[in-house]
Amino acid sequence: MVEDQVLDRTYAALADPTRRALLVALRSQDARITDLAAPLPMTFAGVSRHIGVLESAGLVQRVVRGREHWLSIRPEGLATAEAWIGEQTAFWSARADALASRLARKQDAGD
Amino acid sequence: MLPASPDAVYDEWLDPAALADWMCPRPARCRNVEMEPWVGGRLRIDISDGGAEFWVSGEYLVLDRPHRLSFSWSCSTWPDPSLTSVVHVFLEPRENEQTLMTIQHTLLPPGLVGQHQRGWTVIAHQLAEVLVTPARNG
Numbered sequence: 001m002v003e004d005q006v007l008d009r010t011y012a013a014l015a016d017p018t019r020r021a022l023l024v025a026l027r028s029q030d031a032r033i034t035d036l037a038a039p040l041p042m043t044f045a046g047v048s049r050h051i052g053v054l055e056s057a058g059l060v061q062r063v064v065r066g067r068e069h070w071l072s073i074r075p076e077g078l079a080t081a082e083a084w085i086g087e088q089t090a091f092w093s094a095r096a097d098a099l100a101s102r103l104a105r106k107q108d109a110g111d
Numbered sequence: 112m113l114p115a116s117p118d119a120v121y122d123e124w125l126d127p128a129a130l131a132d133w134m135c136p137r138p139a140r141c142r143n144v145e146m147e148p149w150v151g152g153r154l155r156i157d158i159s160d161g162g163a164e165f166w167v168s169g170e171y172l173v174l175d176r177p178h179r180l181s182f183s184w185s186c187s188t189w190p191d192p193s194l195t196s197v198v199h200v201f202l203e204p205r206e207n208e209q210t211l212m213t214i215q216h217t218l219l220p221p222g223l224v225g226q227h228q229r230g231w232t233v234i235a236h237q238l239a240e241v242l243v244t245p246a247r248n249g
Contacts, residue, residue, distance in 0.1 A: 007218065088196075088216045096113075096212060098136035099123060103115040 006058070006080045013057035014081075018042070019050050023073065026060060030072040113210045117177035117202040120210045124180055124200065130156070150174055154182055163188075169198075177202055184216070194218075 013019055022036055037047040051071060054060040059077035063070045113120050123129045127144040135141035139160035147153050148171065155168040165187045173181035181199045199215040 011218075084218060088218075092214045092216060094136055095134055096214065098133040099120075099212075100113050102129070102133045103113055103119070103123070107114050 007084060009057040010059070010078070010081045013054050013059055016050070016053075018047075019054055022047070022050060022054065023059060026071060026073045030070050032068050032070055036071070112205060113212055114208075115210060116208050117204050117210045120202050120212060121177040121180070125174075134158075135160070147171070148174070169195075172197065173199075 014023075018040065021040075025031065025036060033044060033048055033051060036051070037044050040047060051060065051062075055062060057077065058074055060071050061074045063072070115123075123133065125146070125148040127146045130146070131141040131144045134144075134156060135158055139158055142157040142159055142164075143155075144157075145153065145155040150171055150173070152171045153168065154171065155166060157164070157166045167184060167186050169183040169185060171180070171182045173179060179199065179201050181197060184196045184198045185194065196216060196218045199213075199217070201213040201215070203211045203213075205211050
C-alpha cells in the first residue's frame, strides 16, 4: 500500500542536500537548531525552515526543554518510503527471476 | 543476467503471451494482458494473486529496441489512483548471448509525471546515504 501524501513529503524532505546533511547530523546526536546551523553557511532562519520541512515529513521531532528546542530523528519517518522501495524491489526481483527461468527453458528446448 | 540476447529479452517485454507467463509467477496468474506496443500505447494486466484481484496499467513512454523501454505504471491497489510511477528497463549485451537487465522503478510525486529522470530512484540513493551513516548508541 502506498500512502501517497506521506511519500510526497518524504520525497520533498530528502530531495535537498542540506536536509539530508541535517538528518545525518541528527543521527549522531540530538541537537538544537543553533548547533545544527553552526557548521552550515546558512542563517538560523534558513536552517529553521529546513527543519520545518523535516518535521512536516515526520522525519524529525522537537522537544522543548526550558527555552531550548531539541531536535531528534524520528526513525519511523523513513518507514513508509523504505516499505515502498522494498515492495517494488521484491516485485521486480521475482519477475526478473521468472523471466530468467523462462529464457533458460526456451534455451534448453533449443528454441 | 539473462540467458538470451537483448533482442530476445526485448521481445519478452512486448509479447503479450510471454509477458503473461513471467509477469505473474506462480501462484499469481495473469488473467488478461492488453498491450499496445508503441509509444503512447497502453499496457494493462489483470492479475490474481492469492485470492486478490488487481490490475496494473500504464503507457509506453520509450521504446528503443533492443536497448531500453520505459513505461508508466500504476497499480489498482494504491490508494491514490492518480499516483503514478515510471519503470525503466535497460538491456545491455554481455558475452555468450547474455543480457544484463536493469530495472529502475521510480515513484513520482504528483505533478512530476513528465520528468522521468527524477523521483524515487534519486531518493533511493539518498535514502541509502542517510541510512548507512551509523546511528548513535542508546
